[in-house]
Amino acid sequence: MVREEEILKAVESQLGSFRVFVAPISDQRKRERMEPAIMQHIYCSQEPWSDLADRGMLLNGRYNAEMPILIENKCDFNIYGLPKKLEI
Numbered sequence: 001m002v003r004e005e006e007i008l009k010a011v012e013s014q015l016g017s018f019r020v021f022v023a024p025i026s027d028q029r030k031r032e033r034m035e036p037a038i039m040q041h042i043y044c045s046q047e048p049w050s051d052l053a054d055r056g057m058l059l060n061g062r063y064n065a066e067m068p069i070l071i072e073n074k075c076d077f078n079i080y081g082l083p084k085k086l087e088i
Contacts, residue, residue, distance in 0.1 A: 036061035
């Protein structure tokens with residue numbers, strides 16, 4: 001492969017810029033509700049990158065009988081593309 005080294009350097013650079021944010025949530029149902037809320041926000045976003053989101057995910061959002069929960073990002077970092085507060 002002629003450009004293998006160049007491609008591997010570019011991949012390493014891109015992966016180095018990714019960040020993973022973790023929150024301890026012991027309630028499994030709350031965790032299940034967070035993913036669809038985040039994905040729904042991305043689907044409705046007007047940002048050009050929102051078209052990259054996988055549209056074939058099996059998302060199990062809030063049931064009609066469940067009360068909405070408002071979650072808030074309290075970390076010192078802005079998570080690009082997500083609001084400071086999100087209803088799940």
